[in-house]
Amino acid sequence: AQAAEVEWRLSHWLPATHPIQPDGIEPWAESISEASGGRINITIFPAQQLGAAPDHYDMARDGIADVTYVNPGYQAGRFPIASLIEIPFQVTNATDGAAAMHEWYAQYAEQEMPDVKVCMMNPHDPGAFHSKTPIHVPADVNGMNVRPANATIARFVSLLGGSSVQVSAPEAREALSKGVADAMTFPWNSVYLFGIDQILHEHLDMPFYASLQTLLISKASYDALDDDLKTVIDEHCTPEWSKKFSTGWAEWEAAGRQKMVDSPDHTLYAPTDEEIALWREAAAPLVDSWKQDVTAKGHDADAIYQSYQDTLEKYGVKY
Amino acid sequence: MTRIARFLDTLSRMIEVLAGLMLAALTVVIVASAIGRYGFATPIPDAFDYSRLLIGAAITWGFASVGFRGSHIKVDLFALMLSPKARRWVDVFAWCVLLLFTVLLCWKMFGRVETTMVNGEGTSDLRMPVWPVMLLIWAGVAAAILTTTAKIVLMAMGYGSLEEHESIDDAAEGASYE
Amino acid sequence: MSESDLVAVGGFVALFALMALRVPIGIAMGLVGVGGFASVVGWKPALAQLASSPIRTITDYNLSLIPFFILMGVLATNSGMSRELFRSGHAWLKPFRGGLALSTITACAGFAAICGSSVATAATMTKIALPEMRRFGYPDNVATGVVAAGGTLGILIPPSVVLAVYGYITETDVGQLFIAGVVPGLLAVLMYMLTVRIAYGRVLPGGETFDLREAIVSLRKVWAVGLLFVSIIGVIYLGIATPTEAAAVGALLTGVIGVARGRLGRREIIASCTEALRTSVAIYTILIGAMLFGYFLAITQTPQKITAFLVGLDMGAYGTLAVILVFFLVMGCILDAMAMIILLVPIVFPVISQLGFDPIWFGIIIVMTVELGLITPPVGMNVFVINTIARDVSLPRIFGGVLPFVMTDVVRLILLILFPAIVMFLPMTMK
Ligand code: NA
Ligand code: NA
Numbered sequence: 001a002q003a004a005e006v007e008w009r010l011s012h013w014l015p016a017t018h019p020i021q022p023d024g025i026e027p028w029a030e031s032i033s034e035a036s037g038g039r040i041n042i043t044i045f046p047a048q049q050l051g052a053a054p055d056h057y058d059m060a061r062d063g064i065a066d067v068t069y070v071n072p073g074y075q076a077g078r079f080p081i082a083s084l085i086e087i088p089f090q091v092t093n094a095t096d097g098a099a100a101m102h103e104w105y106a107q108y109a110e111q112e113m114p115d116v117k118v119c120m121m122n123p124h125d126p127g128a129f130h131s132k133t134p135i136h137v138p139a140d141v142n143g144m145n146v147r148p149a150n151a152t153i154a155r156f157v158s159l160l161g162g163s164s165v166q167v168s169a170p171e172a173r174e175a176l177s178k179g180v181a182d183a184m185t186f187p188w189n190s191v192y193l194f195g196i197d198q199i200l201h202e203h204l205d206m207p208f209y210a211s212l213q214t215l216l217i218s219k220a221s222y223d224a225l226d227d228d229l230k231t232v233i234d235e236h237c238t239p240e241w242s243k244k245f246s247t248g249w250a251e252w253e254a255a256g257r258q259k260m261v262d263s264p265d266h267t268l269y270a271p272t273d274e275e276i277a278l279w280r281e282a283a284a285p286l287v288d289s290w291k292q293d294v295t296a297k298g299h300d301a302d303a304i305y306q307s308y309q310d311t312l313e314k315y316g317v318k319y
Numbered sequence: 320m321t322r323i324a325r326f327l328d329t330l331s332r333m334i335e336v337l338a339g340l341m342l343a344a345l346t347v348v349i350v351a352s353a354i355g356r357y358g359f360a361t362p363i364p365d366a367f368d369y370s371r372l373l374i375g376a377a378i379t380w381g382f383a384s385v386g387f388r389g390s391h392i393k394v395d396l397f398a399l400m401l402s403p404k405a406r407r408w409v410d411v412f413a414w415c416v417l418l419l420f421t422v423l424l425c426w427k428m429f430g431r432v433e434t435t436m437v438n439g440e441g442t443s444d445l446r447m448p449v450w451p452v453m454l455l456i457w458a459g460v461a462a463a464i465l466t467t468t469a470k471i472v473l474m475a476m477g478y479g480s481l482e483e484h485e486s487i488d489d490a491a492e493g494a495s496y497e
Numbered sequence: 498m499s500e501s502d503l504v505a506v507g508g509f510v511a512l513f514a515l516m517a518l519r520v521p522i523g524i525a526m527g528l529v530g531v532g533g534f535a536s537v538v539g540w541k542p543a544l545a546q547l548a549s550s551p552i553r554t555i556t557d558y559n560l561s562l563i564p565f566f567i568l569m570g571v572l573a574t575n576s577g578m579s580r581e582l583f584r585s586g587h588a589w590l591k592p593f594r595g596g597l598a599l600s601t602i603t604a605c606a607g608f609a610a611i612c613g614s615s616v617a618t619a620a621t622m623t624k625i626a627l628p629e630m631r632r633f634g635y636p637d638n639v640a641t642g643v644v645a646a647g648g649t650l651g652i653l654i655p656p657s658v659v660l661a662v663y664g665y666i667t668e669t670d671v672g673q674l675f676i677a678g679v680v681p682g683l684l685a686v687l688m689y690m691l692t693v694r695i696a697y698g699r700v701l702p703g704g705e706t707f708d709l710r711e712a713i714v715s716l717r718k719v720w721a722v723g724l725l726f727v728s729i730i731g732v733i734y735l736g737i738a739t740p741t742e743a744a745a746v747g748a749l750l751t752g753v754i755g756v757a758r759g760r761l762g763r764r765e766i767i768a769s770c771t772e773a774l775r776t777s778v779a780i781y782t783i784l785i786g787a788m789l790f791g792y793f794l795a796i797t798q799t800p801q802k803i804t805a806f807l808v809g810l811d812m813g814a815y816g817t818l819a820v821i822l823v824f825f826l827v828m829g830c831i832l833d834a835m836a837m838i839i840l841l842v843p844i845v846f847p848v849i850s851q852l853g854f855d856p857i858w859f860g861i862i863i864v865m866t867v868e869l870g871l872i873t874p875p876v877g878m879n880v881f882v883i884n885t886i887a888r889d890v891s892l893p894r895i896f897g898g899v900l901p902f903v904m905t906d907v908v909r910l911i912l913l914i915l916f917p918a919i920v921m922f923l924p925m926t927m928k
Contacts, residue, residue, distance in 0.1 A: 009538075009796075049795035051546070052553040058434075062545030063538070064792075094462040105378045145356075158364070158444065163356065166443075167739070168559070174670060178736025180357075293446075297439070310426035339770030342564055346752075349565070349745035353738050367558065374564065375556035378781050381774035385782070391521030392779045394831050396876055398519045413519040420524045423531075427548035455550065481519065482885070 004033075006040035006229065008221065012069035013053035016046040020213075022124065023248020028215075028236060035232045042067065057216065059114035066221035069122075071213050076151040080293040081108045084308055085123065086152035087286050088209040089279060091312055092319045094123045094253075095129070097210065098246035099239035100315035104308050105214075111299070116216040119237035122246045123255035125186045126207035129201040131183035132176075134267070137275050138282035147172045147184035153209060156286055169194060176200065185209060189256025203260060206270040206276065207319055215245070324478050327469035331387035334462050338380035345373055368442040372452040379459025386467035388419065389481040398481075410481045411474050417465045425460045432457045501537065501797040508533040508793060513831075521779075522836045526786030527551075533793035546792055551785045559665050563780055565744035566656045568773035569725070571577045571752045573611045575769050576755030578722055579621050583629070584608040585715035588708070595701035597633055598693045600645045601626040605647030606686045607719070610726040611751070615834055615871055617776070619648025619879040623886045637890045639697050642898025645879045646689055646906075647870035652834060654682035655730055656744065659864055663838050665845050671740045672733045672804065673924040677857050679730075680923055681865065681913060688905045696823065696901035721754045734927065756801055762802045787839040794844070804847045813825040814852040818914070821845050822866050829870015837867050861920045862913060869906045872899045 010029065014020055021044065029042040041243040051059045054074035072079040073086055082105060091097040101121040109118035127149055129135050134142075142161035154164040165181040167174075169190075175181040176199045183200070185208060191197050214253050222233060258268040271279070291301035312318040335482055352366035393413070399408050436450035473479050515525035524797070527547075573579065586600030586607070593599060605622050622644050630640035652659040655675035656849035660771050663672035695700070725747060732743040752769075754760035761769070794800055807817050824845075828837055842863065849859050871879040874896045884892050915920055 045795060051549065052791055055549040055553065058545070058549055060549075063542040064545055074452070075438070075440050076443050077446055078438040118686060154443050163442070165356075166558070174736060175673065180738075220708075335771045335775075336767055338774050341766055342568065342774050343766065345768045346565060346745050346748050349742060350749045353746065371556045371558040371561055375552065377564070377774060378778055380776035382782070384771060385775050385778045385911045388775055390775050390779055391523070391782055392833055392836060393519050393521045394516045395519065395881070396831060397517045397712065410520050413521070416515065416518075416520045416528065417524050420528055423544070424547055424551060427544050428552060430547040430741040431552055433626060453552075456555070456636040 004042070005039040006036075006119065006225065008040060008042045008066040009045060009050070010042050010067040010069070011045045011056060011059060011065035013048045013056065014046060014069075016044075018046075019249045019252045020069075020105060020122070021046060023252070024245045025098065028120075028241065028245055031235050032232060035235065036229055040229060057113070057116070059082050060216045060218045063218055063220055066218050067119070068218075070216055071150075071211065073150040073152065073201040073212055077293065079112050080290070080297055081105070081112050081299060081304060082212060082214070083152060083293075084290055084305065085210055085212040086150055087290060088153070088156060088283050089207075089276075089319050090308070091123070091210050092207050092317050094125045094210065094250040095243050096313070096315045097126075097317045098242040098319050100311045100317055101212075102239040102242040103315075104311040107307065108299075108304065113216065116219055117222050117233075117237065118214055119217050119233075120215040120242045120245050122213040122215060122242065122249075123210040124213070124246075125250040126210050127185050127187040128206065129183060129185055129204040129256075130191055130196065131202045131204075132200060133182070134202045134269060135183065135204050136269055137278050141183075144183050144203075145181045147175060147181045149185045149209060149211060152286065153185050155289070156283060159285055160282060172196065173199065176177055187253040187256070188260065189253045192256050192259065194251060197260070197266070201266050202270045203266060205257075205270045206279075254294050321476070324473055324476065327473060331384070331466045331469055334380065334466060335384035338377055338384050338459070341373065341377040341380060345370060345377060348373075350382075364444040365442040365447060368449075369452070372449065374457070376452060376455040376459060379456050380462060381457055381459075383463035383466045386414075386421065387470050388465045389414075389470060389479070391417070393481070394424055395481075407474060407477070407480065411471055413481070414467060414471045414474065418464065418471065421460060421463045421467055425457070425464055425467070426458050439468070501643075502802070504533060504536055504801045505797040508790075508797075512790070517830070521782060522840075523779075523782030523784070523786030526783070526790040526840065527739065530786065530789030530793040530816055532790070534789075534796060537793075537796050546789060550574070550788050550792070554785050554788055555781055557665075558783075560662075560784065562661055562671070562741040562744040564660055564773060564777035565600070565748045566658055566661070567776045568748040568770065569656075569744065570608075570611055571618060571769045571773045571776070572748065572751040572755055572761065572766075573608070573722070573725070574617075574621050575765050576751070576758065576760035578611070578719075579604065579608045580625050581631045581715075582722060583622070583625050585712075585719045587629075588712040588715040592704040592707040593694075594698055594703050595635075595693050595702055597626070597630045598639065598697070598701060600689050601643045601684060602647045602650075605644070605723055606650050606654060606682065609650040609652075611656075611729075611747070612660065613721060613867060615651040615659075616824070616878055616882050617660070618651035620882050620886060621642055622647060623883050627883075627887055631759070633702055634696070635702070636700055636898075637887075638894045638898030639700065640898070641880075641883050641887060641890050641895040642900070642902060643689075643693065644898045645872050645877070645895060646692075646902035648879045648883075649871055649906075650682060650685055652864055652868060653678050653685060653861070655679060655733075656740075656747075657864070659834055659838055659867070660860060661740065662780070663786070663842060663860045663864065664837065666839065666842050667856050669860060672736065673857055673927055674860050675730065675733055675740075676927060677861050677920050677924045678864070679911070680919055681861055684909060684912075684919065685906075688909055689902060692901050692905045697701070717754060720759075721751075725750060725754075729742040752806070783836050783839050787843070791843055800844050800847055803844055808847045808851060809843075814854070815914075817848065817852060817853070821908075822862070823865065825866045826870050826873065829867060829873065830876040832870075834864075834867045834871060837870070855917065855921065857924055858913075858917050858920050860913050862910070865906070865910055865913070866900060869903065869910070872896075872906075873903055 054298040056068040056070040072082045098121050138160050144162040145165050146157045146162045148164045157164045174197050294301040353365045355361050355363050382451050398409050432453040435453045440449045510530045531543045583604035586603035590596045590599040655678045660673050660674045664674045729743050729747045732738050870875045880895045
């Protein structure tokens with residue numbers, strides 16, 4: 001292929017076949033190539049080929065890749081503001097939700113991620129609680145071994161009197177089938193993808209938690225662009241693009257929920273309003289400790305928290 | 320051996336014992352954590368994070384030990400075809416390359432320890448600070464600079480080589496049990 | 498050839514030059530990786546890899562079973578378990594012609610069951626079995642050949658550090674890999690014993706009188722090995738604990754048994770820990786180097802190009818597999834088992850997946866091929882180690898002695914390729 005004027009490397013840590021690549025990353029990169037008249041070409045390096053998943057922020061900072069896909073939660077405590085998104089029971093979907101997160105976090109990105117340009121926010125479709133025995137209320141988690149999605153959920157599980165089993169997603173099936181774990185938090189279709197649908201038949205049907213992924217651009221790479229190319233990139237780092245970027249994966253995950261509704265093997269339990277209140281109450285300490293973490297870093301925690309709630313409200317995605 | 324050779328030897332062996340004891344302690348911690356989790360449903364909080372980080376520390380301190388003992392995995396085929404004298408200088412060269420890598424690693428890794436400290440990265444359960452263990456890991460690499468240099472000096476002076484397996488006669492002396 | 502191809506080729510040339518000069522394999526890979534990465538994207542990002550990647554490798558929980566399995570093997574050796582295995586094997590097998598050779602094989606298998614390394618198994622058994630076989634007039638070539646071949650059982654019979662590393666690289670379940678190694682390992686023992694009978698039956702001393710009482714008494718001394726093997730593999734098979742936890746339990750149990758039997762004192766325990774750590778570090782160093790080298794290969798897109806090339810040759814799945822296996826056999830001349838798996842599997846694994854081979858099955862096949870490389874001329878690591886320990890037996894003589902075992906290994910390899918079920922039926926029951 002003819003070399004483009006700007007050759008960028010995009011690094012992520014999911015397999016190339018994961019929906020985020022064909023449905024999110026590739027259309028985005030193609031759109032940039034088109035909008036720039038072929039002057040920017042982005043090569044995708046999937047599956048941690050250029051570095052370990054938790055290092056992807058530093059990889060953008062250091063120029064190992066020009067664009068990286070990051071889960072800030074992989075480095076517990078490093079990006080406290082962003083981790084608000086991980087606290088359960090806040091957001092109902094990942095499409096308008098992504099746009100809301102984008103608008104909200106743009107206010108703080110410069111402070112919290114000064115080395116990079118935060119281009120997009122990409123939560124997955126809100127994940128649910130899947131278990132062997134039914135979980136309806138927080139007390140049901142007491143004494144359970146849970147494979148948590150992230151450090152915030154791990155904290156939540158221990159608040160509820162359960163213990164967390166730290167295994168990777170591919171190992172989770174083994175851990176569950178052998179009784180090392182009894183439950184896990186996961187987005188819906190991923191349950192099928194990892195074959196966990198054969199082990200866990202009880203599902204708590206509420207938008208439990210959002211994960212947080214972001215797409216970052218190395219500041220040095222961005223600054224080196226001509227002004228017209230900077231505009232092209234800016235036009236691809238908008239709340240609308242965050243929504244567009246997140247839609248394919250979110251729809252794919254949501255299809256898994258419908259599949260379970262239709263399946264006789266699976267029981268979905270929609271909690272009552274009182275039960276939802278119990279869950280919120282149980283999660284309240286998470287907000288408190290989040291506020292402590294953020295205050296400790298010199299930010300106005302209450303204002304940031306309020307702004308998130310307001311933005312979610314504005315986009316109509318507040319749970 | 321000269322006095323300096325004996326000193327370097329003693330120092331390196333002390334580092335080695337320290338690293339070995341770390342491994343022993345970790346074995347006990349991981350078993351205790353497994354028993355806690357499966358036996359009594361009370362896992363030790365942060366056992367996962369701390370055990371993997373401390374294994375890292377044991378490895379870098381062990382790296383210091385290997386730098387001294389010469390027991391890295393390497394291709395001996397060509398070196399063993401050389402005369403003992405030529406082999407000695409090949410060995411010195413090989414260990415200088417190891418030293419170069421170790422120095423680079425030590426320099427760059429320190430930056431990593433610093434960012435961990437500045438950013439306040441924590442463990443997943445209790446959010447305990449990670450940087451002290453990172454510093455311990457880094458210190459192992461720093462110790463490796465010391466031991467690798469010691470090995471180079473000793474080899475250049477004509478003491479020791481990169482050969483590792485003892486002969487049957489040496490082994491026979493060691494077989495004192497039964 | 499494009500510019501990135503040239504850089505990649507230059508990288509491999511530099512890598513082999515440094516390795517020939519006895520630079521540790523991992524260090525050579527690491528330096529060439531960083532230098533090559535720098536030549537493509539600049540020094541700052543390349544050196545940044547050095548800041549983050551090695552620390553990730555050494556603190557990766559999925560790898561932490563390595564030091565514990567190695568510690569278990571070292572503690573077992575230092576508490577005399579390998580000698581007991583050999584004695585007990587002999588008590589049972591002595592009525593047969595070549596009884597000492599046969600018991601060397603069973604002792605290697607038994608020791609392999611608690612030790613994760615092939616070279617360590619060969620080194621240990623050389624020290625124990627070789628003097629005995631010599632005392633009873635076994636020819637040098639047969640005695641060393643048996644030990645060299647028996648040593649290769651170390652990385653097939655679980656637990657196996659090499660299989661664990663393969664599982665890590667290819668994201669294959671380590672527990673299933675271990676279980677998959679059991680039947681091929683037992684098959685190897687059986688075929689090796691037949692080889693002793695068929696190839697060397699005439700030159701070996703005849704049997705002695707069997708003493709049932711002595712045989713039964715000897716079993717009382719090997720209970721520890723049996724207990725360890727059963728508990729560790731049982732724990733992994735049943736999935737009661739993670740492989741890392743099983744390994745730590747194994748190491749601790751071996752130590753406790755050794756202390757309880759008065760075989761291990763404070764000095765021996767410390768010495769075992771430092772030795773195990775040194776062996777582990779040697780492996781981690783290669784892993785660190787391989788990660789850095791891997792980033793360099795990725796940025797030059799080498800694995801993709803090799804995959805495209807091999808698949809494009811259009812030789813069919815088995816033709817391509819044969820090319821890969823021969824390539825590993827040749828590389829076995831210069832690289833040790835662990836280094837080969839770490840350096841080469843990431844390059845060929847995408848091809849294997851694309852051709853539709855099962856990753857567990859391929860793990861066993863490739864480990865057997867690597868083992869074979871350890872005992873084939875002109876260079877085999879096991880033969881080398883035996884030669885450095887038994888200095889009076891020449892390399893050609895050992896290679897000559899091991900040749901019949903090489904031939905059985907090839908037969909076994911072909912069997913497992915033709916009948917994958919031999920490998921797969923046991924791990925399938927785990928699901
Ligand atoms: Na083994
Ligand atoms: Na060979």
